[in-house]
Amino acid sequence: MSRANIGIYGLGVMGSALALNLAEQGFDVAVTNREVSWIADFVAEAGPLAERLHPHSELSAFVSGLKTPRVILFMIPSGAPMDSMIAAVTPLLEAGDTIIDGGNANFHDTRRRAEALGQQDLHFVGMGVSGGEKGARHGPSMMVGGTAHSWTQLEPMLRAIAAKYEGVPCVAHLGPDGAGHFVKTVHNGIEYADMQMIAEAYGLMRFGLGMSAPEIGAQFEAWDKGPLRSYLVEITGALLQYEEAGVPFVDHIRDAAGQKGTGRWTVIEALQMGQSASMIEAAIGARSWSSEKVLRERLGVQYGAGRGAVSVSLDQIADALMAGRILAYAQGFRILRQAAEEYNWPLDFARIAQIWRAGCIIRAALLDDIAEAFENSASHGGQLLEAEAIAAKLQAALPRLRAVAGAALGAGHPAPALSSAVSFFDSLRIGSGTANIIQAQRDFFGRHGFERLDQEGKHHGPWWD
Template identity: 45%
Template sequence: MPAAGTGTGTAQIGVTGLAVMGRNLARNFARHGYTVALHNRTAARTRALVADFGHEGAFVPTETAADFVAALERPRRLLVMVKAGEPTDQVIDEFAPLLEPGDVIIDGGNAHFLDTRRREARLRERGIHFVGTGVSGGEEGALEGPSIMPGGSAESYESLGPMLEAISAKVDGEPCCTHIGPDGAGHFVKMVHNGIEYADMQLIAEAYDLLRRVGGYTPIQIAEIFRTWNTGRLDSYLIEITAEVLAHTDSTTGKPFVDIVLDQAEQKGTGRWTVQTALDLGDPVSVIAQAVFARSASGHTDLRQAYRGLDGPTAHPMATADSNAFADQVEQALYASKVIAYDQGWKMILDGSRDYDWSIDQGAVARIWRGGCIIRAAFLNRISDAYRQRPDLPSLLADPAFADEVTGAQDAWRSVVATAAASGVPAPAFSAALAYFDTLRAGRLPAALTQGQRDFFGAHTYHRTDRPGVFHTLWAEPGRAEVQQS
């Protein structure tokens, strides 16, 4: 364990940007025996951290950029915890001139991975390592042990990795931290993590809505259902906290907490980035996309007002005996849809790794997501095992165990989606997951007709099923002759 100390050149790590996440990561490092240099644009925040938590370890408070850099031992390691975008560039521009070749700047914010690639290339020219690092777990995870996804060079990980592994969450003695890959790989994987998180949350919300509006359960009863589910294959952090939220009663009104919260979901942008990037990669992340769109739709009050009151079916709560069976069907639909959402995310990581030449270890991603992060779940152990047995796994459903579970759940899954449609209860993520499953298992798709349409109006050509080559039909000419393109 590194020795504690204070003064010039004694800090093993420095943290600049001491809002909640930066403060808690600094405390986490200090709790693990590292001497931590502190810096914040507002010096009062630095002083407050030392006053409140100085007993937890060795801190070196500084007020200027020069003093902050001087407090760090070589190679210097600076963790930047500021708002993504221009503020991050401003901090880099402030500190980079004070650094020397071999020093390391770590960006622990939710930066776009293309920004990280740009910054890494620019600083590499000066001999400075730039490590875009995904950190998941919220403020509690930052303090107690997050899941950490560092990118950057292999050389920078030799210096930084042991420290990040020390403060990360641990599962079965393994740190929830690994070197993801070069330049922007870490922030890319964190972005996809957040996209999966959007999907997971939307699927859970749809399950709640169906249990309440169709099953006739109260929020308190649904909380108990979720607690039961959390003892089985759906065991996860998000299911756990969902039960807590649903069981909570508003102290002012005495109503269920979920009934006094405005039904407009906000977002920070990482889910939207996931969908935009998936479009660039050609990856159909339909469940993630529907989760992002559902949040967007919830905020369009003008549109919702225009549609409200239009004719359509109304959900009628079931009898108790039927609702018990329906709850079991919803559990199966939720699990199957969740597997599809994760599968879409894993395929996106595979394709991003290929396009950007990152060589990301899919199994390692599953291992570091087992603890600390928001989407941590028991079935990530099984995903990790699946990739350990077959590192080139093209899809989770290529694993026999996952395939059996999803196909075994499909009768209940289809019934839930049909019931939702018949009852007028929106279930866009459940529906998208099922449609994705049916699309990929189909022997033949109507894409053939789409390609024919494209050839008709734009001469975009097509391939035939019976012989190789590229063809175009002369649609405007008599006889509509077919010509093979050279």
């Protein structure tokens, strides 16, 4: 019996798509699933690719059917299910084998698992996979964390199945243990912010300018042909032009957004490291508030839910989205920069930007400029906002971001992400801010002390004399 190059446990949407992608690229794939009844149906529906698929109903046979050193990709829910599967499979493995968690796992769990398995001479990889079902099937963006040994095993297969940008695979080994999962977490945080800003722009156009959903869809479609080109702008333009029973299809959808937790993790980790993720937090807050629809309806009656007309142009909204997107990426890369120092990860920011240019949800034309900025980072120390090309784009668009955010707030339109973008930028660009008042307050009530501009050391105010 021929042995498979890789095993995939978990034949849900993503696992099935990745298995077919690998088979299509000429790799033999062992497959199994907790619900064994799924296996035969999956293989039957694979068509000609079925000859590359090796189904197994028992875990032991699945492991035995792999070439050594073995590579097993788990596409299952994160958390306790992953720990249970590690406990079940490790007795069947040998030194040098690699286990991959391809889900949206908390990177702290990934670090813990990598350390524990390393003591058994087993390798644990945390791999972020972006692109949804279509990406997994035809070319995702993948962010890999793990040992050099595991990357040697994985690289040929992952480069073959990855999305390609101008022929270059959108996959990279980013560092040890949890590096890949952390980068995917921040990717998702940026995704939250971008989606929220697009939703805010839609709200201004629909309720502030009186445009119809199809008109707005056509506008997003036009924007996708220019500097704002991105996957999220593209799909927004498409989905707004669907109708059902003569009504825009989006009007049939309850305005209560869901979330799976990765955005929250981004904010939590940023705060733990003393960094700002204010735009991502604004997007998470907006989703949380949206789920309280009954309360929102009551408060609308109590306080009035009117949204006034806004005096902004479509060009201004487009530039506001561009400025907001630049600032969202800037926040994301600042978090990555801090994590690289905190966890001693050799994160290559230019390479991260490059692998996000195809296959993933946040792929955007702007990433070309970001990648180039980080390739020339010697001039700005890795701070995206100091890169000349990025600064030029932001300075050109910033006045319109201010105008749009101000018009939204003045007319009663919620714009938490766009407003946070302005505040984030203004807080960073003011050389002399107002934190001296906070330091004085802290010293006044708690004798915490402060630094002086004109003297070294720690000082207290005259209120303690």
